[in-house]
Amino acid sequence: MLRTLAAALLAATAALALSPAQAADIKPAILFDNGGKFDKSFNEGVWNGAQAFSKATGVEVRDFEPQNDSQREQALRTFARRGNDPILAVGFSQASSVAAVAKDFPKTHFMIIDGVVDAPNVQSILFHEEQGSYLAGVMAAMASKTGKVGFVGGMDIPLIRRFACGYAQGAKSVNPKEQVFENMTGTTGAAWNDPVRGGELAKSQMEQGADVVFAAAGATGLGVYQAATDAGKLAIGVDSNQNYLHPGHMLTSMVKRVDIATQKAFTDAKAGTFTPGITVLGLKQGGVGVAIDQYNQSLVTPEMKARVEQAASDIKDGKVDVHDYMTDNKCPM
C-alpha cells in the first residue's frame, strides 16, 4: 500500500516537474535522418512543418543533418545540453539514440517520428501507413488493366510490410483476384539507396504483368519510378507528394503528413500540452492519404476518385478495418 502510494506520488511529481518546463518560449530542435532536410521527401516534410510553425509563432527552430549514424546520439546530447526543448528526431533508426539520451536528460522533452521509445519524456509519433496504402491499393487495382500490381519495399522490416499489407488489402477490395507482387530490396540500410536494384525489381514485376508499381523504399524508389516510366507503366510514390517526378506516370503518392505532425507537435509543446506516449495519426487525423494534384489529374478517373473517397470514409467510420501488419506480424492477404 505504502509502496503504491509512494510510486503514485513520484509519478505525480514527475508529471509536475515536466509540465512547468513548457513555458511559453520553447527552443525546439530537429535532428534529421540521413537523407538530409532537402530530400524532397520525408525529411523535407518535417522541415516544412517546422517552417510553418516558425512563421506562425515566431519561434526559431534549430536543426542538424547527420552525415553518419554515429553523429545521431552526439547531436541529440548537444541539443539537450544547450537547453533545446523539445527535440524532434526524424526516422525509426533514431529510436535507440533517443532512448539513451532521453534517459540522461529526463527533464527535456523528446519526440520521435516513425519510431517508438517508451520513456516518460518521449512522444512517439506514428502513422497508420496501412490506411494510406489501402487507398493506394484501391487506385492501383482500378488503374491496372492486367489485374496485376506490384509493390517494392526498401529494407525488409515490419514497418515496410505494413505498407505492403495495406496496399494488398486495398487492391483486393476492388478485385479479389488481383495479383499483388511483393519484393523487398534488401535486409540492410543500403536497401534505401539502391535505385538500380529497385529498377530491376520493378522490371521483373512488370515482365510478369504488373502495370502499376508502388514503392516504399526511400531513394531506391526513384529507380522504381524511373523503370515504370521507361516502360510506359504507372508508379505510386510514397511519404511526400512525388507526383511531380514523372508527370503522367505517377498514378498518385501515398503521403504521410509529417509536416502537419511536426507543426502540431511543436504547437502542442508550446502550449504546454506535450503528451508522452504513442500518438498515431491515421486517415481520421489527416495524417495519411493519397495525393491528387495537377500532375496526376489526367490519370485519376472520376470513378477512381469516388471509390477512394468512399473507402476513406469507410475507414474513418470504422466500417472497413484495415489490418495492421505490425500488430501480429501477419498479413491476411
Place this chain on the structure above:
Amino acid sequence: MNELVSLLAATVRVAVPLILAGFAGLVSERAGIVDIGLEGKMLAGAFAAAAIAAVTGNVWLGLLGAVAAAGVLGLVHGFVAITQRGNQVVSGMAINILVSGLSMTLGLAWFAQGGRTPPLPPGARFPELFGQDVLVWPAFLLVPLGWWVLSHTSFGLRLRAVGENPAAVDTAGVSVARLRYAAVLIAGVLCGVAGAYIATAQAAGFVRDMTGGRGYLALAAVVLGKWRPFPTFAACLLFAGLDAVAIRLQGVVVPWIGQVPVEFVQAVPYVMTVVLLAGFVGRAVPPRAAGTPYVKDR
C-alpha cells in the same frame, strides 16, 4: 521462353558494371597494383556523370566527366602505390571512404537534395542500341579485346610481367613505374564508365552510395576468374545471373518448403561464391608481385 529471355536481359543489364569494374581490377592487379578502390572510383564516376548530365543535359559529357574523375582517382592510387610505395590496400580503402563522403557533401552543396543529383530527363540518359543500353556493347567487346591485348601485344605482355617479376622488366630496360601508371589509369577509366552506366543508364541520377558493393563483387569475380579475362567475364555473368534469379525467386512459393525468405535469396550469390571458390575452381593464385611496391635498388 519469355521468362528465359527476360532473365537473360536482366543478367546482361546487371553484368555490365561488374564486367567493366572486373576488368579494371584485373588490369590493375595483373600489373601488380592491388585495387580495392574499385567501389570508390565507380561511385566517383557515377556522381560525376549524373552531376554533369544534370547540369548540361548531355549524357556524353557526363561520361567524359566520369572517366576524368575516376581516372584522376586512379592516378592518386598510383601515386600512393607506385611513387610513394605506400600500402595499396590502405590507399584503396581511403579512396572508397573519401568518395562516399565527398560525393554526398558536394551533392548537398550543389543541388541541395539530400546528396542526390536532380533526376535526369530522358534526353540526358544513354540511348538504346539494338534493344540494350549503348554501353552494353563496348562492355561486352572489352572482353575479347582485353584478352587479345593482354596475351598478344607487347604492352599486354609487359604489363603482366610487371605484376609477376618487375625486376626482370626493369632489367630489360622498360619502366616499371610507367607500365603500372598505365594500368591504374586504365582501371580508373573503366571504373568511370561503369559508374556512368550505373547513374545515367540504369538509374536516372546519383544517390548516396548507389554502387552498393558492386566494386567488391567485381573484385570477387576477378579472384574467382583467377585473374584471367574470360573466366573473370564468366564469373561476372554468373553473379549477375544469380542476382537476376534471386530477384525473381523472391516471394515464390517452392513446393514443400513454402515461401523462400528474402534473406536466404539474397545470400545465394555469396554462398555460391564461397562454395565455388572452396571446391570447384581450385586454387586462385594472384600475380606474384601484386601488393608489393617495386624498389629499384634492392
